[in-house]
Amino acid sequence: MSMTDPIADMLTRIRNALRAGHRSVVIPGSKTKRRIAEILQQEGYIDGFEWFEDQRQGKLDIQLRWVGDQPAIEGIARVSKPGQRRYAQSKEIPQVRNGLGIMVISTSRGMMTDRAARKAGVGGELICSVW
Helix, strand or coil: CCCCCHHHHHHHHHHHHHCCCCCEEEEECHHHHHHHHHHHHHHHEEEEEEEECCCCCCECCCCCCCECCEEECCCEEEEECCCCCCCCCHHHHHHHHHHHEEEEEEEECCCEHHHHHHHHCEEEEEEEEEE
């Protein structure tokens, strides 16, 4: 199985785990995915994550957050894709659900939320939106 978009794979695994009612999901790791998990945790979408070393690239065990019987993540979608990258300058960064969701953006200063990027006045690649 060739993996053309590891981030889309991560988001799909999170979506599938939530749909199946799981409390956690293990995905192949990377620095980028680890950073996305950090942002999801800071923003309250997941309870936390653990990093495991293995002989390959490491694994990320993400603890999903549930509010009663509802997942904290209502939706999570890839925005920029390998075949069609999406970039925005700080003033053009779109809002997710009128500001109720977040956009994860890869900037020259690292990965951050749309809010942080607007505040810092930096744009970048629109990685994914979460609501």
